[in-house]
Amino acid sequence: MQTPGEAQYYALALLDELFKGLPPCATVDGVSFLSGPNEMIFGISVFHAFGHQWSCQLTYNPWLCDGFGLADGEGCERFWSSIRKLIPGLRVSGFNRRHFVLDTDIQAKDVKSLANLGNWLLNKW
Known part of the structure; x- marks a missing residue:
């Protein structure tokens, strides 16, 4: 949409x-x-x-099903699994610190996945 x-x-x-x-x-x-x-x-x-x-x-x-491609529907599970190590520390953190840590971690994962995109494509096909 x-x-x-x-x-x-x-x-x-x-x-x-x-x-x-x-x-x-x-x-x-x-x-x-x-x-x-x-x-x-x-x-x-x-x-x-x-x-x-x-x-x-x-x-x-x-x-x-048409329209889903080869997605397995587990993307959210993989994401939460990747940040699970942050949960104990963030449980007792304040609102702003929690957002800062999550934002920083997710940005780092984004940069890392983008840097590995070529290798991922090479291994996939």
């Missing part, structure tokens, strides 16, 4: 209604809009999908 002409409020209203109807323990790991809000596709993380029935895997596995 890049421009106001795409009527983003329809997509957001649909998502709002979806989440109102889900139980509090339910999670949605991915939503893909193919050609606008009328074609919404939901997906769950790949590894979570394997714990479900076969019919659920075929329907919601992002590798089998």
Whole structure:
């Protein structure tokens, strides 16, 4: 959704209604809009999908849904895992220090991942 002409409020209203109807323990790991809000596709993380029935895997596995590419739905998990070492120290920190440390750490990870992008692409293909 890049421009106001795409009527983003329809997509957001649909998502709002979806989440109102889900139980509090339910999670949605991915939503893909193919050609606008009328074609919404939901997906769950790949590894979570394997714990479900076969019919659920075929329907919601992002590798089998158009618009998700080869994403496995675990990006947020990887990110939180990468900053987990900061949690104990930040638990007792003040608001500004917490933001400073998180910002600095995330910027360092960003620079490191950008520097390793060439090697990642070489190993990937």
